[in-house]
Amino acid sequence: MPPKSTAATSSPRVIYWFRTDLRLHDSPALSTALSLCKPHKSSAVLYPIWTWDPHYVYHARVGPNRWQFLLDSQSDLSASLTKLNPKQKLLVIREAPQTLFPKLFREWGITHLCFERDSDAYGKGRDDEVVKLAEKAGVEVVTEYGRTLWDSDALVRENGGKPTMSITQVEKAGAKIGDVPRPIEVPKSLPDPGDTKLGFQMEKPGKIPDFNEKQRDGEDRSYGELSGPKGDFAVPTMEELGMKKATTPHRGGETIALEMLDELMKDVDYVATFEKPKTAPTAFEPQATTLLSPHLHFGTLSVREFYWRTQDIVDKYKGTASKPPTSLTGQLLFRDMYFGAQASLAYAFGQTYNNPQCRFIPWHLPSEIDEKTGLVTGKYLVDSAEAEQYFIRWREGRTGFPFIDALMRQLKSEGWIHHLGRHMVACFLTRGGCYVDWERGAEVFEEWLIDHEAACNIGNWQWLSCTAFYAQFYRCYSPVAFGQKWDKEGKFVRRFVPELKDFDKKYIYEPHKAPVADQKKWGCLIKGDGTETEADGGKFQMYPKPMFDFAERREICIQGMKRAYSVGLYGNDERVLNGTWRELFPDDAEGPTSGKKGPPGAMVEHEDADGTEEISHQPPELSGQEKKKAAAKKPGGHKRDASQGTLDGIVTRKKKKESA
DNA sequence: AGTACTGTTGTGACC
DNA sequence: CGGTCACAACAGTAC
Numbered sequence: 001m002p003p004k005s006t007a008a009t010s011s012p013r014v015i016y017w018f019r020t021d022l023r024l025h026d027s028p029a030l031s032t033a034l035s036l037c038k039p040h041k042s043s044a045v046l047y048p049i050w051t052w053d054p055h056y057v058y059h060a061r062v063g064p065n066r067w068q069f070l071l072d073s074q075s076d077l078s079a080s081l082t083k084l085n086p087k088q089k090l091l092v093i094r095e096a097p098q099t100l101f102p103k104l105f106r107e108w109g110i111t112h113l114c115f116e117r118d119s120d121a122y123g124k125g126r127d128d129e130v131v132k133l134a135e136k137a138g139v140e141v142v143t144e145y146g147r148t149l150w151d152s153d154a155l156v157r158e159n160g161g162k163p164t165m166s167i168t169q170v171e172k173a174g175a176k177i178g179d180v181p182r183p184i185e186v187p188k189s190l191p192d193p194g195d196t197k198l199g200f201q202m203e204k205p206g207k208i209p210d211f212n213e214k215q216r217d218g219e220d221r222s223y224g225e226l227s228g229p230k231g232d233f234a235v236p237t238m239e240e241l242g243m244k245k246a247t248t249p250h251r252g253g254e255t256i257a258l259e260m261l262d263e264l265m266k267d268v269d270y271v272a273t274f275e276k277p278k279t280a281p282t283a284f285e286p287q288a289t290t291l292l293s294p295h296l297h298f299g300t301l302s303v304r305e306f307y308w309r310t311q312d313i314v315d316k317y318k319g320t321a322s323k324p325p326t327s328l329t330g331q332l333l334f335r336d337m338y339f340g341a342q343a344s345l346a347y348a349f350g351q352t353y354n355n356p357q358c359r360f361i362p363w364h365l366p367s368e369i370d371e372k373t374g375l376v377t378g379k380y381l382v383d384s385a386e387a388e389q390y391f392i393r394w395r396e397g398r399t400g401f402p403f404i405d406a407l408m409r410q411l412k413s414e415g416w417i418h419h420l421g422r423h424m425v426a427c428f429l430t431r432g433g434c435y436v437d438w439e440r441g442a443e444v445f446e447e448w449l450i451d452h453e454a455a456c457n458i459g460n461w462q463w464l465s466c467t468a469f470y471a472q473f474y475r476c477y478s479p480v481a482f483g484q485k486w487d488k489e490g491k492f493v494r495r496f497v498p499e500l501k502d503f504d505k506k507y508i509y510e511p512h513k514a515p516v517a518d519q520k521k522w523g524c525l526i527k528g529d530g531t532e533t534e535a536d537g538g539k540f541q542m543y544p545k546p547m548f549d550f551a552e553r554r555e556i557c558i559q560g561m562k563r564a565y566s567v568g569l570y571g572n573d574e575r576v577l578n579g580t581w582r583e584l585f586p587d588d589a590e591g592p593t594s595g596k597k598g599p600p601g602a603m604v605e606h607e608d609a610d611g612t613e614e615i616s617h618q619p620p621e622l623s624g625q626e627k628k629k630a631a632a633k634k635p636g637g638h639k640r641d642a643s644q645g646t647l648d649g650i651v652t653r654k655k656k657k658e659s660a
Numbered sequence: 661a662g663t664a665c666t667g668t669t670g671t672g673a674c675c
Numbered sequence: 676c677g678g679t680c681a682c683a684a685c686a687g688t689a690c
Contacts, residue, residue: 475671476670478670478671
């Protein structure tokens with residue numbers, strides 16, 4: 001093992017490890033890497049690399065649209081590296097950092113490893129592991145933090161060591177740290193790379209739950225060859241990954257990001273007077289907000305570049321500029337708030353179980369917990385076939401509420417919907433309609449959003465479900481009124497639910513209220529559950545009836561929330577952890593509370609444990625209120641049939657993964 | 661300690 | 676059409 005002093009005095013051979021900082025402008029870590037090389041002029045060597053990570057490929061939920069955005073970003077970065085030095089490009093190496101680095105250090109005679117630190121629980125753990133491997137190999141590690149306005153750990157420290165749960169806390173803690181740093185300039189040149197021969201074998205990842213199987217329609221060759229099929233370290237293609245084709249119109253890359261930023265900053269009035277709550281979620285040509293969020297996620301745009309370009313305009317503005325939290329820079333403060341909460345709470349941030357900041361609500365479809373680790377497994381309990389149907393219809397955009405369906409279809413095809421649209425569908429799935437666990441919704445967003453940022457996604461789902469950050473559960477979005485507020489003509493619905501495009505605006509948000517003669521005239525019959533799209537042998541299109549009476553469900557949900565709030569449990573409460581929370585809820589309360597005996601929390605024990613199978617296969621129990629309403633509607637009362645087909649599907653999937 | 665106010669983004673009735 | 680208010684009522688912050 002060479003001593004550290006060797007690394008410091010001989011010509012540096014540096015790896016710059018790109019991760020979610022796929023840019024050259026304002027990169028504190030890249031700047032540090034280059035400053036290491038500078039005194040040594042032409043004898044210094046720089047390897048710009050990107051490593052495959054099985055956690056990202058298999059364990060995170062990543063749909064084709066986000067993969068495409070990532071590959072766009074990598075290609076653009078690679079071309080920019082080549083522009084600075086024709087011998088340079090991004091070296092994409094198909095192996096996990098934890099196994100790759102020790103071999104790479106030896107093979108390339110590396111003296112320094114530089115990268116931008118992560119702040120999430122998995123990222124921190126992986127970074128620590130890599131740092132240890134480097135130390136063992138005598139490689140000096142230099143890291144910087146550049147993902148947020150302020151270092152997230154520093155923000156937490158200045159917030160009294162507590163997670164940042166409000167904007168006031170972020171503003172105060174941020175002020176103690178100091179001004180947001182000004183962006184660093186793009187480097188003017190790069191050292192050459194060294195020899196890139198790889199004389200070692202690839203280590204393929206071990207077994208890890210593969211949540212992305214359904215994203216592929218071809219063979220998964222993610223880990224085919226260390227340096228890619230042509231041996232040239234090229235950015236992979238979607239075909240190489242076996243991924244389905246992307247459908248999003250949004251493109252990635254630093255070049256595009258900076259062009260979009262320039263374009264945005266030309267509109268001084270828009271930038272200086274931006275107020276998020278006044279931007280329309282129904283605008284689609286063009287969208288009402290900046291579309292820069294995916295670039296912040298992949299680091300193709302620096303958040304500090306965005307901040308200062310905006311702030312400088314605001315400072316010079318002659319009229320009345322908007323202020324945080326609704327202003328453009330205010331949006332970035334929310335991002336820092338969620339990153340601070342994530343940095344402080346680690347794995348617990350992403351789930352209810354064991355999360356001291358997250359209220360416990362006995363939602364339907366709760367996450368399964370591995371009791372050994374206290375972490376969610378990625379599977380969930382189907383406690384109610386009805387709730388499972390609500391969830392599936394929500395995800396597939398066939399709830400029978402056109403505004404919800406339009407948003408969900410836009411989300412799936414384009415990978416982006418407006419922030420207020422996210423509010424609408426998140427409120428609807430959780431506290432304002434389906435009473436389904438926010439973790440189910442967060443998983444769908446994780447898979448489909450091109451701008452998915454775990455901290456922001458989790459934080460916003462907690463916000464909208466009133467489990468953390470926000471508590472006014474009686475403020476509930478209506479799928480009819482909220483759409484109409486922004487788009488009386490229903491242009492947005494017509495664009496994304498084209499089967500309704502000819503409906504009169506009077507019925508566009510409630511097509512089931514249109515007389516059948518009109519439905520026929522406008523070419524679409526309102527019936528069924530959305531699984532069929534044509535009626536009368538193709539003569540008419542079909543769009544489903546609403547899957548429930550919204551006013552009725554709204555009332556059930558608000559009463560459920562009221563009950564759960566008065567019980568007042570948080571995710572780390574002993575009674576949530578050990579399952580005795582059930583005793584605090586009456587059997588007829590909304591959510592999976594029936595029966596005093598059950599798994600811990602709203603959680604599933606392993607399949608050999610008592611209770612699980614029994615609950616999984618139970619037909620859906622209606623709550624007391626539901627029973628009353630159902631009885632009022634249907635003379636003599638009626639217990640709805642379980643949708644056994646759906647239940648079986650889930651149980652089979654669970655078994656398959658268990659044995660994998 | 662207790663009270664009042666405010667909180668990025670609700671709805672629907674009423675004037 | 677636009678503004679105001681009740682609805683039923685949470686929790687962090689300021690005083």
